[in-house]
Amino acid sequence: KQEVTQIPAALSVPEGENLVLNCSFTDSAIYNLQWFRQDPGKGLTSLLLIQSSQREQTSGRLNASLDKSSGRSTLYIAASQPGDSATYLCATDSNYQLIWGAGTKLIIKP
Amino acid sequence: DGGITQSPKYLFRKEGQNVTLSCEQNLNHDAMYWYRQDPGQGLRLIYYSQIVNDFQKGDIAEGYSVSREKKESFPLTVTSAQKNPTAFYLCASGPRGGGQPQHFGDGTRLSIL
Numbered sequence: 001k002q003e004v005t006q007i008p009a010a011l012s013v014p015e016g017e018n019l020v021l022n023c024s025f026t027d028s029a030i031y032n033l034q035w036f037r038q039d040p041g042k043g044l045t046s047l048l049l050i051q052s053s054q055r056e057q058t059s060g061r062l063n064a065s066l067d068k069s070s071g072r073s074t075l076y077i078a079a080s081q082p083g084d085s086a087t088y089l090c091a092t093d094s095n096y097q098l099i100w101g102a103g104t105k106l107i108i109k110p
Numbered sequence: 111d112g113g114i115t116q117s118p119k120y121l122f123r124k125e126g127q128n129v130t131l132s133c134e135q136n137l138n139h140d141a142m143y144w145y146r147q148d149p150g151q152g153l154r155l156i157y158y159s160q161i162v163n164d165f166q167k168g169d170i171a172e173g174y175s176v177s178r179e180k181k182e183s184f185p186l187t188v189t190s191a192q193k194n195p196t197a198f199y200l201c202a203s204g205p206r207g208g209g210q211p212q213h214f215g216d217g218t219r220l221s222i223l
Binding site for chain 2 (some may be wrong): 031034043044052
């Protein structure tokens with residue numbers, strides 16, 4: 001059964017730093033991997049979706065990579081801003097169901 | 111603007127009571143999903159529906175029920191059989207068959223009185 005792990009559970013960095021969030025999964029037979037953002041008390045917003053045949057996707061200051069063979073994905077955030085503070089979740093899409101990590105709570109200090 | 115509307119935002123349940131959470135979407139999506147979110151855990155799938163009048167159990171369906179009479183609506187009932195209902199409930203929708211980002215509502219926070 002697919003398991004998705006996100007480490008660390010929380011991260012606090014000064015504004016302006018580049019940072020990497022990690023997502024690992026146990027079963028490499030995935031259709032895609034998705035990264036979402038969740039603000040406190042809110043729903044989720046899709047950030048990036050990487051198809052299983054792709055290595056990475058970029059949107060603005062965000063870059064997500066996928067290495068199926070090692071069961072890992074990373075979300076790179078460049079030049080972090082206080083507005084990036086949120087919880088970031090990854091999910092694998094297997095058999096039309098999403099399997100979720102518990103998220104990394106990110107705090108960007110001004 | 112298209113989107114997903116969940117109501118109410120906050121809900122309180124008395125012991126032995128059934129409560130229903132509303133989810134409406136105007137994105138013309140075939141598939142709809144209900145997730146439960148507990149602190150420190152990933153989202154867990156309760157029920158999903160790929161088409162009107164059809165739905166499937168997710169990983170934690172016990173104590174919950176759903177209906178899908180209209181494409182736009184997918185209400186979730188938390189029954190008295192669900193002994194630990196306190197959680198944040200999220201509704202999502204997407205194209206049938208998955209593979210595309212799901213769109214989420216703003217959630218309903220359910221607590222026990």
